[in-house]
Amino acid sequence: MSLITVEDLSIRYGAHTVLSHVNLRVETSEIVTIVGPNGSGKTSLLRAIIGAAPPAGGRIVRAPGLRIGYVPQRLHVDPTLPITVERFLRLAGGVSAATGAEALQEAGVPGISGQQMSQLSGGQFQRVLLARALIDKPDILLLDEATQGLDQPGSAAFYRQIEAVRRTTGCAVLMVSHELHVVMSASDRVICLNGHVCCEGTPAVVASAPEYRALFGTGTGGALALYRHDHDHHHDHDQMERTG
Numbered sequence: 625m626s627l628i629t630v631e632d633l634s635i636r637y638g639a640h641t642v643l644s645h646v647n648l649r650v651e652t653s654e655i656v657t658i659v660g661p662n663g664s665g666k667t668s669l670l671r672a673i674i675g676a677a678p679p680a681g682g683r684i685v686r687a688p689g690l691r692i693g694y695v696p697q698r699l700h701v702d703p704t705l706p707i708t709v710e711r712f713l714r715l716a717g718g719v720s721a722a723t724g725a726e727a728l729q730e731a732g733v734p735g736i737s738g739q740q741m742s743q744l745s746g747g748q749f750q751r752v753l754l755a756r757a758l759i760d761k762p763d764i765l766l767l768d769e770a771t772q773g774l775d776q777p778g779s780a781a782f783y784r785q786i787e788a789v790r791r792t793t794g795c796a797v798l799m800v801s802h803e804l805h806v807v808m809s810a811s812d813r814v815i816c817l818n819g820h821v822c823c824e825g826t827p828a829v830v831a832s833a834p835e836y837r838a839l840f841g842t843g844t845g846g847a848l849a850l851y852r853h854d855h856d857h858h859h860d861h862d863q864m865e866r867t868g
């Protein structure tokens with residue numbers, strides 16, 4: 625049985641349909657990446673999967689007893705609030721210091737338990753959020769633009785960490801990312817979303833699919849355009865090649 629099965633899912637906010645007839649499955653230990661322009665419904669899809677956005681149509685089936693670890697797009701921690709990494713991880717309750725330390729190790733930041741949350745670098749902060757998601761030993765990790773605010777080497781390092789987590793824990797990963805050229809090697813499968821599933825397949829297949837190219841351009845320009853995509857401007861491929 626698939627870990628997650630999304631069947632004919634539609635999501636609406638009032639009269640605004642953001643997702644229609646979306647079908648997808650995530651299998652054990654798979655890394656699946658969702659790409660799509662701003663406003664294409666990526667976050668709504670993840671929220672529907674965790675049960676935070678009710679479907680207007682269709683359904684979501686989770687494997688019985690499925691444990692989901694969610695890494696949100698951003699989390700604001702008040703910089704004036706003194707809280708150490710260890711305390712932050714233990715806020716959920718019932719989390720021992722040893723469990724917290726083990727999760728930090730898995731997330732690639734061992735030994736930072738005593739540091740203040742407000743003093744972490746962007747990359748360390750994201751890894752602490754990853755550690756928090758790993759505490760319950762999830763069967764699947766859901767990551768929403770988890771590398772937002774990191775520079776390109778920082779993002780690449782974060783994705784390598786995700787691959788390492790998958791290797792050591794065997795958990796599946798479903799993530800939203802704008803950075804196809806960075807996640808390319810890490811993903812088993814890419815789903816291109818724009819209110820519906822435009823195309824899907826291996827990263828190479830999706831990168832050369834006409835639907836994907838129509839949204840993001842071609843070649844390296846296309847991959848880099850994922851960074852720059854701005855829904856309200858027209859895409860001139862030549863220009864993207866030049867500026868990319």
Ligand SMILES: Nc1ncnc2c1ncn2[C@@H]1O[C@H](COP(=O)(O)OP(=O)(O)OP(=O)(O)O)[C@@H](O)[C@H]1O
Nearest residue numbers: 637638640642660661662663664665666667668669
């Ligand atoms: N709670 C909400 N109420 C009303 N409209 C919403 C709500 N959440 C999202 N939307 C709208 O639904 C559409 C899809 O939003 P969503 O955040 O799912 O897209 P996204 O692909 O994750 O975008 P981005 O890449 O910018 O994060 C947008 O037009 C957004 O304004």
